[in-house]
Amino acid sequence: MSTPLGDFVxxxxxxxxxxxxxxPERGRRRSPGLRRSDLAARAGISVEYLTRIEQGRDRNPSPAVVNALADGLSLDAAEREHLRYLVKITGGTCAGQQQPAPPDREVRPTVRETLRLLEPAAAYVTNRLGDVLAHTAAFEQLMLPTGLFDSDAPNLTRFVFTDPRARTVFPDWDQVADEHAFDLWLGPSAAAAHWFTAQLAPVAGPDFTRRLNHHLLPPQVPLRLAHLTARELRLQRERLELPRTDGQQLVVLLPADDTTAETLGHLLHPAPVPLRAIS
Known part of the structure; x- marks a missing residue:
């Protein structure tokens, strides 16, 4: 049985x-990339031990082995952090410590007040499952034509993988799908991620399940949004992590170029619509 750690490695x-x-290249191979023997040599571990980790038969490697694997794979800082996280949840799942459960959807009053002060910017509070927990009026104004708010409990991950309109809304759909699948491993807790994945996998199909165990960090690039009432928008996403106990992020959408800034200026004019929290 595979594990998140083994899948990532x-x-x-x-x-x-x-x-x-x-x-050196060693002729044709059935699978691409680095050989197990090469990685094992770089990490200073046996091929047999590396095989056990990749196949999920060893779920609790020592910190020294984890660091050696990170060195052998030349992981950057973000990838090393993700590797350590996968070690933690792989061991926890094995020990039966995680029970699937829905995440907490409560947004603290001070965070809602922060959103209010951000008007008329397009901003929202989410968790790594993609739930839109609260948002500014400008964000709703921007996303309403896409169909995201057709649901009483809008969720960006579910929208990306199950709504056919998402492939038109996001011209770089593959990139966006990779991001949302990767984010599931980061919380708001392993248990919540298991709960959400179990709910989503049956309806999202292979586009979701194939990405779920891919684990490679998507590049951080501007988000392209094909708005239905305006020209294409290019948006930078500024993500502010809230305290770990919240398991939430505050995301602000900022124009990535002058054309987008001008378009947003016309679309997102201040509107007397109150801040909404979704419960």
Whole structure:
């Protein structure tokens, strides 16, 4: 049985060209990327032990082994943090410590007040599952034509994977889908992620399940939004992590170029619509 840790190590190994590490090509192979023997040698562990980790038969590698794998794969800081997180939830799941449960949807009053002060910017509070928990009037004005708010409990991840309109709304749909699948591993808790994944997988299909165990960090690029009433928008997403006990993020959408700034100026004029919290 595979584990999040094993899936990540295997996916990362498969993504690395041997030449990037100064290793020779060794003819045709059934799978791409770095050989197990090459990674094992770089990490200073046995091939048999690496195989056990990748196949989920060893779920509790020591910190020294985890650091050696990170070095052997030349992980950057974000990837190392993700690796440590996967080690934690892989061990916790194995020990039966995590029970599927829905996440807390409460947004603190001070966070709602922060959103109010951000008007007329397009901003929202979400968790790593994609729930839109609260938002500014400008965000609703921006996203209402997309169909996101057709649901009483809007969820960006569910919208991306289950609503056919999402592929038109997001011209870089594959990139957006990769981001949302990756974010599921980051919370708001392992239990909540398991709960949400169980709900989503049956209706989202292979586009979702194939990405779920991919684990490679998506690049941070501007979000392209094909707005139904205006020209295409290019948006930077400024993410502000709220305290870990919240398991939430405050996301502000900012124009990535002058054309988008001008378009947003016309679309998101101040409107006397009160801040909404979704419960």
């Amino acid at each position: 295997r996916a990362k190994r498969d993504s690395i060209e041997p030449a990037a590490f100064g290793l």
